[in-house]
Amino acid sequence: MEISHIEHIGIAVKNLEKAIDYYEKVLGLHCYAIEEVKDQKVKTAFFKIGETKIELLESTDEDGPIGKFITKKGEGIHHMAFAVKNIDQALDEVEQNGVRLIDRKPRKGAENMDIAFLHPKSTFGVLTEFCENKNSSD
Numbered sequence: 001m002e003i004s005h006i007e008h009i010g011i012a013v014k015n016l017e018k019a020i021d022y023y024e025k026v027l028g029l030h031c032y033a034i035e036e037v038k039d040q041k042v043k044t045a046f047f048k049i050g051e052t053k054i055e056l057l058e059s060t061d062e063d064g065p066i067g068k069f070i071t072k073k074g075e076g077i078h079h080m081a082f083a084v085k086n087i088d089q090a091l092d093e094v095e096q097n098g099v100r101l102i103d104r105k106p107r108k109g110a111e112n113m114d115i116a117f118l119h120p121k122s123t124f125g126v127l128t129e130f131c132e133n134k135n136s137s138d
């Protein structure tokens with residue numbers, strides 16, 4: 001497998017607007033996109049730092065994955081995403097190495113990327129995402 005960089009860090013927040021204010025006004029970053037991912041019951045806001053993004057996640061539903069996370073653990077870092085060259089191959093490879101997958105097959109995430117999650121029980125407590133950017137690589 002080939003991981004090129006950390007694609008993004010996902011951060012669960014209760015209030016997207018307030019969190020955006022902090023990232024923009026205090027840290028001086030620019031929110032370049034806000035997008036709802038219905039499938040995941042979240043609204044996301046993106047910031048870019050070098051090649052890496054910060055993905056803020058606000059739940060649109062208490063029973064969604066981010067809603068549940070915040071109820072259980074509060075706000076904070078939710079997951080880390082690696083950019084991979086070939087997501088199908090990367091998933092096969094980790095599975096062969098005994099890693100439990102949340103997603104066997106990639107699905108569409110924010111920014112039209114193909115994404116899949118690995119189970120945190122197999123990754124030392126870090127919910128790990130693989131992303132393949134099909135928009136630019138062809």
Ligand code: ZN
Nearest residue numbers: 010055081129
């Ligand atoms: Zn993510």
